[in-house]
Amino acid sequence: MNINMSLKCGECSNQTNCRVGMSNRDVQPLKFSCKKCGTLIGIHVTAKGADTLDNRAIAAFQAGKKPKDVYLNQGVNWTITNASEVGLDGMFDPKLDFVDLHLDFPVVFGSYVPGNTPYMQAVGRSGGRMAAFHRQRLGLINDQYKKYPQVVELISKYTKGFYGPFCDYAKKRFKLQVKSQRMEDINAALYTVVSYYVLPFTLPDDSQALVRKYTGTAVDLMQNKKAAMAAFLQELFDTDFLASLQRDCLKVYKPIFDAELPLRPALFLDVDSTYAAAKTAMRVSSQDFMEYREVYKDMAEVLNRQLVLLAGMGNLIERGDHNAFAVRTSKTGKQLSPASLNEYADVALGNKLHDLDSGWHTIDPLAHDNELRNAIAHNKIDYDDVTQVITYYPKLEGMEREKKREIQLLDYMHRLLALFREVHRLHHLVKCLNYALLIEPGASMVKRP
Structure with a gap:
């Protein structure tokens, strides 16, 4: 599951679009630096039952739930440090800075590509079987x-x-x-x-x-x-x-x-x-x-x-x-x-x-x-x-x-x-x-x- 959000830096007001990929870890502290002023911005995510979150979220989407309702109903919450969240209306503005975030996989900062999440990029580089092995190994760390x-x-x-x-x-x-x-x-x-x-x-x-x-x-x-x-x-x-x-x-x-x-x-x-x-x-x-x-x-x-x-x-x-x-x-x-x-x-x-x-x-x-x-x-x-x-x-x-x-x-x-x-x-x-x-x-x- 992925959460899209847009954040305004608390120091310089520069706005950055973020796609946050959910790990199976129950507590997920994510960080990135504002491209304009270097301020370290934090996104602290908590997810109840993170290991079953994807299946529960898919079922909720199929039932017609809105994305934000799905996140909250499935026990996903987050707090922001050194920035404030800006309401999103539709797709990301391509003129703004963009960052992909995910605890479990390497990420690339640059342009937003719909569907090209860190997980999908990882599967493309390693293959589905090895990506699954990686997640199983991280599952042991989570435990x-x-x-x-x-x-x-x-x-x-x-x-x-x-x-x-x-x-x-x-x-x-x-x-x-x-x-x-x-x-x-x-x-x-x-x-x-x-x-x-x-x-x-x-x-x-x-x-x-x-x-x-x-x-x-x-x-x-x-x-x-x-x-x-x-x-x-x-x-x-x-x-x-x-x-x-x-x-x-x-x-x-x-x-x-x-x-x-x-x-x-x-x-x-x-x-x-x-x-x-x-x-x-x-x-x-x-x-x-x-x-x-x-x-x-x-x-x-x-x-x-x-x-x-x-x-x-x-x-x-x-x-x-x-x-x-x-x-x-x-x-x-x-x-x-x-x-x-x-x-x-x-x-x-x-x-x-x-x-x-x-x-x-x-x-x-x-x-x-x-x-x-x-x-x-x-x-x-x-x-x-x-x-x-x-x-x-x-x-x-x-x-x-x-x-x-x-x-x-x-x-x-x-x-x-x-x-x-x-x-x-x-x-x-x-x-x-x-x-x-x-x-x-x-x-x-x-x-x-």
Whole structure:
């Protein structure tokens, strides 16, 4: 169902026509910036029984109800901020600015085309079957999102070491009985909850395959390179690296849950094979970039630390020693490869891939955009909230800023999603090695005080 409305900006009185496509989410906060003055205008929609709204609305239209009566009778209400609603008389005036809005799909601002809604455009780009898959995945988010704060609270109790309250909370909020107070059972309960609630944001088949691969590789190393694997596990234990990295990994879920709204259209790009070649800039109908700019940088730092584990495992596979990197030298003969895993941990993220010579795990290139990460970290980034264009400056240029790059907010959210998925994948490796420290045969390979 779609609602047509016309809004007059509260600051400059510029009038904008809006077509609001209904999501299946019960609360739908939509935003766009006035094209004339940049004021952020909000449309806050509430829809009772949103998942059955389309069928109910069609039945009401067939019964001869007027559009506005249908919206109100079907439990759809909205409030406007920073603008006032202007009565519509017939079709949209083509001389006025026009915006399409929809939480679930990328939108295009420009000219109004009757019937060419964001949903119909999405079906045209992905096909009906894949568009339906996208909506099913968002349906799971709609069912889950009110529980996200409780998932975050469960994670918080775990990371603070409140294991008794953790068990009580798991039972009370998630109806999950923790088998015992042993860490392997507490971990199992934690990851049961996290895996379920993060499922819509991941590629589950890929994750399942990686879990099997990580587990099989770790078991093989413990059986066939026992001394070398024991040395690796011992260093992870002695330095507390694995425990602290696990805590860092668990921190990434809250910002992803918080970014559920602008990630919804980014998730659609999984099924839109035309997006990379699209000539028209597509946009997001919810939050502002400034709320999420630091998330990418922080998540990239977690990936930076995860690559240490990936390198250590790769070195074990290739050379039987987690500290043994392939020798890499400069033209003058200077050794460029790190002398140990500890030294590799201090290598900058942009250079870390040079010393990952094992092909047992490949990093998604979209998840490793070090230039974007550096631009955010050094505040060399600008955002135009009218066009949703992010401009960043990836090079060191002294006082000048000439070599710039531009991406849409939708592109940024897509890259953030790709980075999250990579961090989540490698969190499975953290989890696997953590279990190796807790259960046999790995547990007895480590000397404890």
